[in-house]
Amino acid sequence: MNGQDGERGLLSGSTIMITGASSGIGAAAARLFAAEGASVVLMARRENRLRALAQEITAAGGRAHAAPGDVTDVDDVARVVKETVDVFGSINGAFNNAGWATAGTPLHQTDDAVFTQAIDVNLRGVWNCLKAQIAAMLDSGSGGSIVNTASIAGVLATGATAPYIAAKHAVIGLTKAAADEYGQQGIRVNALVVGSTRTELIEGVLEAAPELEDAFTNRSLQKRMAHPDEVAQAAAWLCSDRASFVTGAAMPVDGGWTAA
Numbered sequence: 001m002n003g004q005d006g007e008r009g010l011l012s013g014s015t016i017m018i019t020g021a022s023s024g025i026g027a028a029a030a031r032l033f034a035a036e037g038a039s040v041v042l043m044a045r046r047e048n049r050l051r052a053l054a055q056e057i058t059a060a061g062g063r064a065h066a067a068p069g070d071v072t073d074v075d076d077v078a079r080v081v082k083e084t085v086d087v088f089g090s091i092n093g094a095f096n097n098a099g100w101a102t103a104g105t106p107l108h109q110t111d112d113a114v115f116t117q118a119i120d121v122n123l124r125g126v127w128n129c130l131k132a133q134i135a136a137m138l139d140s141g142s143g144g145s146i147v148n149t150a151s152i153a154g155v156l157a158t159g160a161t162a163p164y165i166a167a168k169h170a171v172i173g174l175t176k177a178a179a180d181e182y183g184q185q186g187i188r189v190n191a192l193v194v195g196s197t198r199t200e201l202i203e204g205v206l207e208a209a210p211e212l213e214d215a216f217t218n219r220s221l222q223k224r225m226a227h228p229d230e231v232a233q234a235a236a237w238l239c240s241d242r243a244s245f246v247t248g249a250a251m252p253v254d255g256g257w258t259a260a
């Protein structure tokens with residue numbers, strides 16, 4: 001990437017907050033959005049990773065700011081949204097992508113702590129982000145575009161653990177509610193129905209349960225996992241003005257998993 005490409009890019013001139021930016025889909029999005037001209041603010045808990053990624057993007061001619069924090073903590077999220085506006089002057093976009101999953105156990109044997117963490121990270125995290133980001137976008141008066149990472153587990157019982165399935169279904173519900181409430185104020189809100197993607201999250205699940213490898217690809221029409229960049233490409237388009245009439249959508253990026 002170089003600065004000139006960024007000036008002409010899909011996201012040129014926008015400032016986008018990305019959660020879960022320390023690895024996987026979020027890190028791929030940080031690199032792609034910056035290459036497409038966005039100023040990116042990177043949020044996750046692993047500070048060293050965020051700082052290294054921000055440096056990498058800056059060295060390549062992009063604009064990035066590391067803002068470590070926990071999406072389950074309302075104060076952390078509010079601070080990162082404020083930092084975004086302080087550092088880059090505005091917030092026009094957000095990719096609320098932080099998530100957590102674990103290998104599935106039958107519902108009646110699933111620890112309550114798994115329920116709490118799945119709901120807190122995947123659902124409350126998106127809730128915290130939406131509240132702070134929408135408030136800042138309303139303040140600016142110039143609207144914005146928000147993309148929330150759901151999952152094929154947000155539309156189907158995929159075999160993932162029940163609390164994760166419940167949380168991702170709820171992310172799609174929140175997405176539709178927010179799109180409905182702010183559609184006339186220029187704020188678009190969409191969700192990605194992400195299929196199996198080769199990231200640390202999946203590697204972690206496969207380490208605990210190697211027998212699941214086949215289960216991660218067999219229902220996709222393409223019979224493979226996505227590369228994180230393929231998911232980031234869809235998020236970039238939804239964040240951009242080219243998706244100007246798309247809101248309240250749950251867009252599959254799943255190799256056809258939910259089509260057949």
Ligand SMILES: NC(=O)c1ccc[n+]([C@@H]2O[C@H](COP(=O)([O-])OP(=O)(O)OC[C@H]3O[C@@H](n4cnc5c(N)ncnc54)[C@H](OP(=O)(O)O)[C@@H]3O)[C@@H](O)[C@H]2O)c1
Nearest residue numbers: 020022023024025044045046070071099151196197199201
């Ligand atoms: N990979 C797949 O097959 C797949 C399929 C469907 C949906 N998804 C969804 O895609 C999203 C990204 O996951 P991934 O596959 O890229 O996995 P990943 O590499 O494990 O990334 C998860 C990200 O979330 C961050 N995170 C977790 N808890 C957090 C918290 N409390 N506060 C802030 N950040 C937190 C992690 O960073 P820190 O640990 O540094 O905080 C990390 O950056 C998730 O929402 C996931 O549910 C993934």
